[in-house]
Amino acid sequence: xxxxxxxxxxxxxxxxxxxxxxxxxxxxxxxxxxxxxxxxxxxxxxxxxxxxxxxxxxxxxxxxxxxxxxxxxxxxxxxxxxxxxxxxxxxxxxxxxxxxxxxxxxxxxxxxxxxxxxxxxxxxxxxxxxxxxxxxxxxxxxxxxxxxxxxxxxxxxxxxxxxxxxxxxxxxxxxxxxxxxxxxxxxxxxxxxxxxxxxxxxxxxxxxxxxxxxxxxxxx
Amino acid sequence: xxxxxxxxxxxxxxxxxxxxxxxxxxxxxxxxxxxxxxxxxxxxxxxxxxxxxxxxxxxxxxxxxxxxxxxxxxxxxxxxxxxxxxxxxxxxxxxxxxxxxxxxxxxxxxxxxxxxxxxxxxxxxxxxxxxxxxxxxxxxxxxxxxxxxxxxxxxxxxxxxxxxxxxxxxxxxxxxxxxxxxxxxxxxxxxxxxxxxxxxxxxxxxxxxxxxxxxxxxxxxxxxxxxxxxxxxxxxxxxxxxxxxxxxxxxxxxxxxxxxxxxxxxxxxxxxxxxxxxxxxxxxxxxxxxxxxxxxxxxxxxxxxxxxxxxxxxxxxxxxxxxxxxxxxxxxxxxxxxxxxxxxxxxxxxxxxxxxxxxxxxxxxxxxxxxxxxxxxxxxxxxxxxxxxxxxxxxxxxxxxxxxxxxxxxxxxxxxxxxxxxxxxxxxxxxxxxxxxxxxxxxxxxxxxxxxxxxxxxxxxxxxxxxxxxxxxxxxxxxxxxxxxxxxxxxxxxxxxxxxxxxxxxxxxxxxxxxxxxxxxxxxxxxxxxxxxxxxxxxxxxxxxxxxxxxxxxxxxxxxxxxxxxxxxxxxxxxxxxxxxxxxxxxxxxxxxxxxxxxxxxxxxxxxxxxxxxxxxxxxxxxxxxxxxxxxxxxxxxxxxxxxxxxxxxxxxxxxxxxxxxxxxxxxxxxxxxxxxxxxxxxxxxxxxxxxxxxxxxxxxxxxxxxxxxxxxxxxxxxxxxxxxxxxxxxxxxxxx
Numbered sequence: 001x002x003x004x005x006x007x008x009x010x011x012x013x014x015x016x017x018x019x020x021x022x023x024x025x026x027x028x029x030x031x032x033x034x035x036x037x038x039x040x041x042x043x044x045x046x047x048x049x050x051x052x053x054x055x056x057x058x059x060x061x062x063x064x065x066x067x068x069x070x071x072x073x074x075x076x077x078x079x080x081x082x083x084x085x086x087x088x089x090x091x092x093x094x095x096x097x098x099x100x101x102x103x104x105x106x107x108x109x110x111x112x113x114x115x116x117x118x119x120x121x122x123x124x125x126x127x128x129x130x131x132x133x134x135x136x137x138x139x140x141x142x143x144x145x146x147x148x149x150x151x152x153x154x155x156x157x158x159x160x161x162x163x164x165x166x167x168x169x170x171x172x173x174x175x176x177x178x179x180x181x182x183x184x185x186x187x188x189x190x191x192x193x194x195x196x197x198x199x200x201x202x203x204x205x206x207x208x209x210x211x212x213x214x215x216x217x218x219x220x
Numbered sequence: 221x222x223x224x225x226x227x228x229x230x231x232x233x234x235x236x237x238x239x240x241x242x243x244x245x246x247x248x249x250x251x252x253x254x255x256x257x258x259x260x261x262x263x264x265x266x267x268x269x270x271x272x273x274x275x276x277x278x279x280x281x282x283x284x285x286x287x288x289x290x291x292x293x294x295x296x297x298x299x300x301x302x303x304x305x306x307x308x309x310x311x312x313x314x315x316x317x318x319x320x321x322x323x324x325x326x327x328x329x330x331x332x333x334x335x336x337x338x339x340x341x342x343x344x345x346x347x348x349x350x351x352x353x354x355x356x357x358x359x360x361x362x363x364x365x366x367x368x369x370x371x372x373x374x375x376x377x378x379x380x381x382x383x384x385x386x387x388x389x390x391x392x393x394x395x396x397x398x399x400x401x402x403x404x405x406x407x408x409x410x411x412x413x414x415x416x417x418x419x420x421x422x423x424x425x426x427x428x429x430x431x432x433x434x435x436x437x438x439x440x441x442x443x444x445x446x447x448x449x450x451x452x453x454x455x456x457x458x459x460x461x462x463x464x465x466x467x468x469x470x471x472x473x474x475x476x477x478x479x480x481x482x483x484x485x486x487x488x489x490x491x492x493x494x495x496x497x498x499x500x501x502x503x504x505x506x507x508x509x510x511x512x513x514x515x516x517x518x519x520x521x522x523x524x525x526x527x528x529x530x531x532x533x534x535x536x537x538x539x540x541x542x543x544x545x546x547x548x549x550x551x552x553x554x555x556x557x558x559x560x561x562x563x564x565x566x567x568x569x570x571x572x573x574x575x576x577x578x579x580x581x582x583x584x585x586x587x588x589x590x591x592x593x594x595x596x597x598x599x600x601x602x603x604x605x606x607x608x609x610x611x612x613x614x615x616x617x618x619x620x621x622x623x624x625x626x627x628x629x630x631x632x633x634x635x636x637x638x639x640x641x642x643x644x645x646x647x648x649x650x651x652x653x654x655x656x657x658x659x660x661x662x663x664x665x666x667x668x669x670x671x672x673x674x675x676x677x678x679x680x681x682x683x684x685x686x687x688x689x690x691x692x693x694x695x696x697x698x699x700x701x702x703x704x705x706x707x708x709x710x711x712x713x714x715x716x717x718x719x720x721x722x723x724x725x726x727x728x729x730x731x732x733x734x735x736x737x738x739x740x741x742x743x744x745x746x747x748x749x750x751x752x753x754x755x756x757x758x759x760x761x762x763x764x765x766x767x768x769x770x771x772x773x774x775x776x777x778x779x780x781x782x783x784x785x786x787x788x789x790x791x792x793x794x795x796x797x798x799x800x801x802x803x804x805x806x807x808x809x810x811x812x813x814x815x816x817x818x819x820x821x822x823x824x825x826x827x828x829x830x831x832x833x834x835x836x837x838x839x840x841x842x843x844x845x846x847x848x849x850x851x852x853x854x855x856x857x858x859x860x861x862x863x864x865x866x867x868x869x870x871x872x873x874x875x876x877x878x879x880x881x882x883x884x885x886x887x888x889x890x891x892x893x894x895x896x897x898x899x900x901x902x903x904x905x906x907x908x909x910x911x912x913x914x915x916x917x918x919x920x921x922x923x924x925x926x927x928x929x930x931x932x933x934x935x936x937x938x939x940x941x942x943x944x945x946x947x948x949x950x951x952x953x954x955x956x957x
């Protein structure tokens with residue numbers, strides 16, 4: 001597997017032109033929209049605090065059976081496409097009321113790029129994972145981006161109900177471990193990314209791109 | 221000579237800075253004086269001797285004048301500042317200067333499970349004419365340190381209080397008297413095992429029947445932290461100390477309804493005044509027994525005269541406690557009360573024998589029961605008082621006969637027969653069986669017919685919560701997490717008992733719901749309803765709030781005491797009502813609690829405490845409220861030791877004082893789901909520890925994990941669960957000794 005340079009450049013350009021991700025806000029159930037708490041172009045905050053215990057900014061009030069429910073923002077960003085004409089109108093469930101334009105931060109862009117550029121091992125089951133002892137000791141010595149793996153190497157151990165199943169590397173070619181998405185013994189949901197590998201020859205190129213992103217996007 | 225002057229100058233400089241800290245910068249040009257002294261101090265060796273000598277004299281007389289002036293205009297908040305000042309004497313200074321020799325136990329300095337608490341075995345010397353007598357005592361107290369960071373300013377962590385308890389037990393086995401020294405702004409409010417509230421409750425519970433004389437000396441007594449080692453036979457207090465239910469800053473934050481940040485200074489000063497936290501006020505209230513005088517503007521590290529006085533007072537107080545238990549004491553007590561020098565006229569042996577220990581514990585119980593009773597607001601009616609007294613006496617007599625005289629006889633004989641039959645059934649059956657039959661015919665069958673096992677029948681009064689009268693739906697607060705559908709209000713507050721059917725979240729309900737839905741139909745009989753919450757401190761603006769609460773709820777205090785039945789099992793119960801001043805506990809509540817638990821003891825019935833909500837001790841009643849903690853815990857200990865079954869059930873929010881005393885000391889505590897219970901709320905924790913706490917820090921689940929409560933119940937099954945609990949934990953007779 002090779003990184004398609006063209007493709008990556010395209011992605012980068014796209015991010016540059018539009019460094020946002022759009023999150024539509026839909027109604028959870030039917031009801032009347034009683035009040036908009038925001039205006040078009042307002043900045044709203046998602047849940048925050050150390051444990052995300054403080055709720056996000058209120059967006060609008062949805063009423064069903066005289067139960068006025070405040071719908072809150074789940075992510076921070078700018079309000080757009082607000083459908084003010086729906087005020088005091090009946091809406092169906094799952095109807096889009098507004099969109100939140102979420103400005104992507106440096107880390108979010110890098111993770112997006114990495115997801116498209118790396119070869120990723122995903123979790124086959126919901127279980128706890130640890131690195132195989134040889135890989136773990138190598139990583140400790142050499143650090144990320146330097147440990148080489150071949151086809152057939154034992155990479156991970158899946159620990160599930162006291163049973164341990166090894167996971168092997170199955171791709172041809174020279175790969176290095178580039179990114180870890182998990183901490184050992186953490187419970188990982190199925191199909192979540194575990195490890196990202198990068199082909200050895202692509203390594204300098206990828207690092208260059210990431211440095212460029214770090215330079216060009218201010219860390220906000 | 222010059223060296224000594226230099227040292228003296230430094231002392232004077234320290235004194236001047238101390239005065240500035242207490243009285244403020246503008247007090248009698250003190251800032252200017254400090255500047256002058258420090259100038260001379262810095263270039264000390266450039267001045268000639270004559271100048272220095274003169275200067276010293278001048279400064280000394282000036283400071284003396286300032287101190288005297290300062291003493292005249294001392295305000296309560298300045299007293300608080302004196303008690304907290306790093307130059308004030310600490311426990312370490314007391315150990316050095318009051319006791320002859322000492323050995324610190326359980327860690328020293330930083331190498332300590334909790335550096336804020338010091339335990340030490342010490343010797344105190346009594347001089348009788350020309351003989352010296354050595355008394356061994358256990359010293360337990362807070363160490364503030366002269367500004368060291370690791371001491372946490374004397375805030376004891378839960379494990380620090382646990383250490384104190386351990387050494388109390390040690391002193392008890394050894395029979396040495398204990399001297400407690402209280403120098404704390406409050407307990408360190410964290411819930412890590414064993415939990416602030418739980419440990420304080422355990423300490424109080426144990427101290428109430430400690431078999432050795434205990435003396436407490438209070439310099440800075442901050443609420444729960446002070447009570448954790450403050451239940452003593454005699455409580456001394458430093459003249460410039462403070463003893464309060466809450467720090468003036470905390471009170472001001474509550475008064476100003478602040479969620480974050482610091483309260484304004486004027487309000488803090490006002491609250492310090494309103495809380496009546498000085499030694500003089502406390503002596504007047506009867507929450508302390510004696511004041512130890514201090515030099516003007518408070519004793520500091522090197523006031524040796526004060527330490528001498530303190531030693532005298534400590535020995536005298538211990539003597540007094542001991543002599544109260546002795547039969548031949550009159551002359552010695554008289555001499556002791558006249559005593560004013562360190563030369564004692566006689567020697568008192570500080571060891572107690574078993575009878576004396578019994579008297580000691582009885583005296584302690586009486587002392588705390590009497591405390592604050594003067595502040596109880598009860599309509600005075602001589603006839604009723606007399607009637608009540610007679611009624612109680614009658615009840616006591618009847619139950620004594622029933623349980624003390626008749627029952628043990630039965631039980632003993634029955635047990636003996638059982639033993640006899642099981643041990644030698646084969647051999648003796650022909651002999652024992654006829655005897656048993658005859659005994660059964662004569663006694664058991666006639667006097668005590670076998671009671672049928674109680675069965676819980678659904679006999680509760682039909683009651684609809686006024687909350688259920690609205691035709692609308694509400695959203696469960698946990699809906700996002702568990703995807704709960706909206707709930708129709710009449711369903712929620714009717715059939716569902718205020719519980720979300722999907723996730724089990726408990727919505728708060730009004731107190732009347734419990735009265736009608738837990739107990740049998742028409743079985744609730746409220747008593748002592750005349751005792752009303754008052755305003756003993758004359759706290760400004762509080763009388764109106766009280767009036768408003770009374771009007772809104774129709775109650776006279778936050779505690780309801782009643783007799784009731786569950787499935788035919790008769791019990792005595794109290795309920796802390798959240799609608800009335802957040803269920804805070806003051807004099808009236810404490811008194812009602814004690815009377816209710818004593819009734820349960822006399823009539824040998826189980827005792828139930830339902831906590832609808834409690835916000836702690838009522839700050840508007842100051843230390844009068846605070847001493848309800850040891851008072852009620854003592855009643856609990858008395859009841860449980862006599863063999864009673866005490867169950868506590870928490871709902872909604874339960875925090876602070878009550879949880880750290882009479883509720884937390886219950887052997888059986890249960891919480892309903894969605895309950896939050898702990899010692900201090902998130903704001904207080906953030907302000908004292910500087911750390912945020914997770915949103916589920918005070919949840920019932922975490923309390924269960926820590927071992928604070930015994931189980932989490934569902935409100936829908938409360939009646940059934942209580943019935944089973946009464947049967948299983950109380951046994952058949954519900955009074956198991």
